[in-house]
Amino acid sequence: MSELTDPRQVILVSSREEMDIMGKKEVKDNIITIAWHMPVSFNPQLYAVSVGKTRFSADVIKKSKAFVINFVSEDMGDKALMVGTKSGMHMDKFSECGLTKEECSSIDCPRIKEAAGYMECEVIDEVDAGDHIIFIGKVLNSHIKKSGKRLMQKEKGFIGA
Ligand SMILES: Cc1cc2nc3c(=O)[nH]c(=O)nc-3n(C[C@H](O)[C@H](O)[C@H](O)COP(=O)(O)O)c2cc1C
Incomplete structure (x- = not known):
């Protein structure tokens, strides 16, 4: 399928929740690399991630009902690869991947300071989609910080947009 659908823009999705990690409660700030995402409504403004x-x-995200879409520039391929190949259950991807936390203004969640732009989202629906869950988020706050080429995924590796 990816031969038909790629290249796609790659984003980083950040989230926060108190989780039970091996019997211990810990507030986890996490990041995931996502290539499967899209805008789904103008009014209200809705954005979906798979x-x-x-x-x-x-x-x-199931527990917190919130996430941030962090759009990134094409020079952030190494960060996206690191974030997209490790689980955040036992590591802090912000510090391990050299990304800086910034507090959101509309939800209790960190966003990525180095991002080119962001959308703070509150989950309004979840769709069970095979081996994925589609989280549909209502955009509560958004901002474009930098213009320029965004990070694009190819079947193997990244390319400039
Ligand atoms: C370029 C790229 C795109 C990815 N796209 C997705 C995606 O759309 N959905 C998804 O669930 N995982 C995707 N992944 C895989 C996750 O980012 C990866 O499994 C990550 O380690 C999950 O982190 P977590 O367990 O801390 O949430 C992608 C990985 C890369 C490198």
């Missing part, structure tokens, strides 16, 4: 059921982010 998250694999096995991903730690799926558990966090």
